[in-house]
Amino acid sequence: MNREPTMNLLHSLFIGLTLLCLFAACGNDNAATSNPQVTATAPPTSYPSISIDRLEYLWNNADYMDVVFYELPISLNQSTQEQVRSTIAHISEKTPVINPACKSVGRLFFQVKGKNVEEAEIYFENGCTYYVWLENGKPAYANTITQAGIDFYNNVYVQAQQLNQ
Numbered sequence: 001m002n003r004e005p006t007m008n009l010l011h012s013l014f015i016g017l018t019l020l021c022l023f024a025a026c027g028n029d030n031a032a033t034s035n036p037q038v039t040a041t042a043p044p045t046s047y048p049s050i051s052i053d054r055l056e057y058l059w060n061n062a063d064y065m066d067v068v069f070y071e072l073p074i075s076l077n078q079s080t081q082e083q084v085r086s087t088i089a090h091i092s093e094k095t096p097v098i099n100p101a102c103k104s105v106g107r108l109f110f111q112v113k114g115k116n117v118e119e120a121e122i123y124f125e126n127g128c129t130y131y132v133w134l135e136n137g138k139p140a141y142a143n144t145i146t147q148a149g150i151d152f153y154n155n156v157y158v159q160a161q162q163l164n165q
Contacts (some may be wrong), residue, residue, distance in 0.1 A: 047142035049095050050133045062110045069106035072160045090149025102128035
């Protein structure tokens, strides 16, 4: 009797359930979950990129990442440096043209030792795949999401839809 197909199926099921648990994890109490949804306004049509110094600071120091989605039944948390860095790698150096018709789908928080140090609105819909970084609660910078980031968020949406079935 060949047990290899059964073991492969169990291995795949285990990985899938682990990912599902990660995506369905509750939000961190440290992240503000009651922030109002921010929609990009017409002027300006673009923002400068977040500085490389700020991104390097996140890369070297951020130890937690949280995403609160406004209309999905899940939030995302990452609490290892490797996981946090994978999210930072989704930030492109390119700056997007802000489409005022697009609305934010969630807010991204990066933390260092329990303190929010950067936050961004996530725009993720057809024609709008970018982060708008906030400074003092107002839009200040913007960066497109890399293709790997787009693939990641698409996977999150697929997982969330499966939870609703």
